[in-house]
Amino acid sequence: MEEKAVETDFFFSPERATHISYQIDLNGDKSETDLHLDYVLSQKEKADFNLVVNHRGKKTISNIVADGVLREDAVKIFRGTIDLKHGKGSSGTEQENVLYGRLHRNSDHSCYSL
Numbered sequence: 001m002e003e004k005a006v007e008t009d010f011f012f013s014p015e016r017a018t019h020i021s022y023q024i025d026l027n028g029d030k031s032e033t034d035l036h037l038d039y040v041l042s043q044k045e046k047a048d049f050n051l052v053v054n055h056r057g058k059k060t061i062s063n064i065v066a067d068g069v070l071r072e073d074a075v076k077i078f079r080g081t082i083d084l085k086h087g088k089g090s091s092g093t094e095q096e097n098v099l100y101g102r103l104h105r106n107s108d109h110s111c112y113s114l
Helices: none
Strands: 004-013 017-026 033-039 046-055 061-073 075-084 091-105 108-111
Touching: 004 046, 017 033, 033 075, 046 061, 061 075, 075 091
Parallel strands: 004 033, 017 046, 033 061, 046 075, 061 091
Antiparallel strands: 091 108
């Protein structure tokens, strides 16, 4: 019986444009993975995120969570793929949370509203 657990955390705050593609293969039975993506994008920054989990073993578990903040005219593409190829009894979850904000300025201070 093969059991392995992998947890991967990403944090991105690019200055212009970024493309991130990440793939993990759960080959062993009862393998698990948690992928966490956190990002903050401002102004005209662009990001393209592609996270893929392939379930090949039996009774595998995966979780993909993406949390981000888009400020001003930032743009992002997020693709999370959970592929249950041969994973009998396997399961996976995907969740994405995004906050949108605009910068407001007056003579006293600047602040973001969400």
